[in-house]
Amino acid sequence: MIVETNRFLGYPDRISVPAGERVTFHLSSAEAQAEVAIIRIRCADADATGPGLKHTVVPSALDGVHACVDQPILSGSAVVVDDGGALALRGGWSIGCYVWPTRLTDGSQTLIARWCDESRTGFRLGVSRQGGLELCLGTSSGDPVVVSTGAGLAERNWHWVSASFDPDTGTISLEQWKLADGTIPEQRIERSFERRADWSLDSAGPLLIAAHHVDADATRLGGHFDGKIEAPRIVEGVLDAAALHAARPSARTGSPDAGVIAFWDFSIGIDTVEVRDLSANCLHGKLHQLPRRAVTGVAWSGAYHDWRLAPGEYGAIHFHSDDLYDCGWSPTMTLDVPADWRSGVYALRLRLPSDRGKADDAIAVESFIPFFITPAKDRPRAKLVVVASVATYLAYANNALRLYHVHFQGLTEHILQLTFDDLHLQEHPELAQSTYDTHVDGSGRCYSSWLRPILNMRPRANPFNLGIDTHFIDWLEEKGIDYDLITDIELDREGARSVQPYRVVCTLSHPEYYTLNMMNALVAYQNGGGRHICMGANSFYWRCAFHPAAPAALEVRRGMAGTRTWESQPGEVHLAGTGEPAALWRHSGFAPQKLVGVGFAAMLYDKPGYYVREPGSDDPRVAFIVDGIGRDERIGDFGVRIGGSVGIEIDRYDTDLGSPPHGVIVATSHGLGPGALPTPEEFRTMVHGLDGEQNALVRADMVFFETSNGGAVFVTGSISFVLSLSENGYDNNVSRLTGNVVSRFLDDAPFVMPG
Incomplete structure (x- = not known):
């Protein structure tokens, strides 16, 4: 009989929990209900040539049928700045940053934005493969003004990009510099546009770096940027690119630059998920979905390989459109683990309710969400x-190497056999893959979290x-x-x-x-x-x-x-x-x-x-x-x-x-x-x-x-x-x-x- 293992997906908030403490499960399914039981696993390997799948059902308070909801996985990293409206820009302003794109697409990827797709309000600075740098501004008519340099950026090269806007004249200026790198000379492209419109630059949501908001309630992000961003800034007034490039708050006490609205220095707090604004406005941000820090920036000299010795040379963050730390699903159920339960490998078992029966005569539906129970703090120990x-x-976790490595069969000298889990991973890359896999931009994945469904860490999974x-x-x-x-x-x-x-x-x-x-x-x-x-x-x-x-x-x-x-x-x-x-x-x-x-x-x-x-x-x-x-x-x-x-x-x-x-x-x-x-x-x-x-x-x-x-x-x-x-x-x-x-x-x- 075929067993369908992905009808129900989920993860625990704690991967290991002492007996006597609490664990919460976050589930998602298109099915309205699931029949739930807790099992203690003796052998998770279903191979019939060995012991086979062995487990014991452990009676618990969760036994029975529970409601399920279908919850999406919203991958893609960004910096979120809850500015309280301070960045709903008024008057003339200028905006810019360094960028090192790693995967340019025909569609626009966002660098800095206080923009909402649904309301079509706000501002958004972005890049695309053909259009190069672009600025999008909302209008009261609902038809945004979009202007671009029309010159594509080079992947894996540092650029300086900036834009300014004068609402009195409706003038928009864009400038992108491809920075000198070895034998590559510096290249500059400038564009100015004069447009008049009724501007609507307040999207009501927080400012984002490396993404923008899709919906008005600011829950979904889109336009994710793949690549590095460094030193993003917003300054009052219409500045040319050189002046904006030089603008940064003074480090000397008593000399804040009133013209600097925000200047985010990513070289501060590299070991945190906080982003520091050096301006007097203190518009600090927080990382969303854990993009990669401790990456070389535009000023990296090669003299240091430890970011702690020269943090100023590591002032970039590498964002990915497929970063995922926490699915953020709403909790479905909570288990208070009895203090007398034996430690071991456990799982939440999910099946269709008994009145639903099997999907058909040849297929059974059974999913597992693993977790580990450790001894209660006061329990007598085994030796x-x-x-x-x-x-x-x-x-x-969710290793997909065998799906994409063209020489996998030759490497292992075995015929490649794909499981239903392999197919599910290929159909749902938003689950995020393992540290053996790469992001969509080709860079290696350096983070793996248990706050997401893990398909190959459960009974009946790929036996490794x-x-x-x-x-x-x-x-x-x-x-x-x-x-x-x-x-x-x-x-x-x-x-x-x-x-x-x-x-x-x-x-x-x-x-x-x-x-x-x-x-x-x-x-x-x-x-x-x-x-x-x-x-x-x-x-x-x-x-x-x-x-x-x-x-x-x-x-x-x-x-x-x-x-x-x-x-x-x-x-x-x-x-x-x-x-x-x-x-x-x-x-x-x-x-x-x-x-x-x-x-x-x-x-x-x-x-x-x-x-x-x-x-x-x-x-x-x-x-x-x-x-x-x-x-x-x-x-x-x-x-x-x-x-x-x-x-x-x-x-x-x-x-x-x-x-x-x-x-x-x-x-x-x-x-x-x-x-x-x-x-x-x-x-x-x-x-x-x-x-x-x-x-x-x-x-x-x-x-x-x-x-x-x-x-x-x-x-x-x-x-x-x-x-x-x-x-x-x-x-x-x-x-x-x-x-x-x-x-x-x-x-x-x-x-x-x-x-």
């Missing part, structure tokens, strides 16, 4: 805690990340091992105290994206005697952060190396929210080998591999790990979907990058083929050969080592390892080895570091 990788789930991670949860449930679950959000917000109560911390198949707080929390936990089991690979790879002023948004900058689908622009590697350098943790001097003994080595695009014990496995220190496993036995030459315990992405032990010298390589991968390719930063090793058949450094290592104060670390070194746990009814050597490790790590007897 083992699982850390769900929410930052990684967000980095991949969360779907694979739940195989370990399913194994814990099967083996009757007591556990709690938290997310890396708690690691980020609460630090080491979030894991301090636990004897064992288990990170899952793919904890790829980690913030500074998360890394420090795990380091402190391990140094304090905690035991860390890392069940995956490509772990602790990208340095990222949650934006302090937009806490539901993960910020990622790709840097100039690493396995990436886009590259940061020069000078734009540092995060806007925290200022810290992004890119790889390896390039911040803390390769994952320093934390868990192994780090990203290769991607596997063809066949999987398996493990075989290494000589180090004969060390009495690791005898507990290989108990019951033969010396030459193939460990995990089987598994759901992938077919082997060594697959997808793999990590390697490397003392040059920080692997502890006393670490033991318990087992190493075998059977890799030519599709096992090193990560880009590993191409320094090409002298040893390229792929898994030629290069001995292209491998997965299963590693154990002791830490101070009686702690220890065990890491599998492969994403697909957990996909082998359920083989043969959970009776197999991968399950046995994992059980050996978990049992010993839960034992209170301390580990002893070798002398």
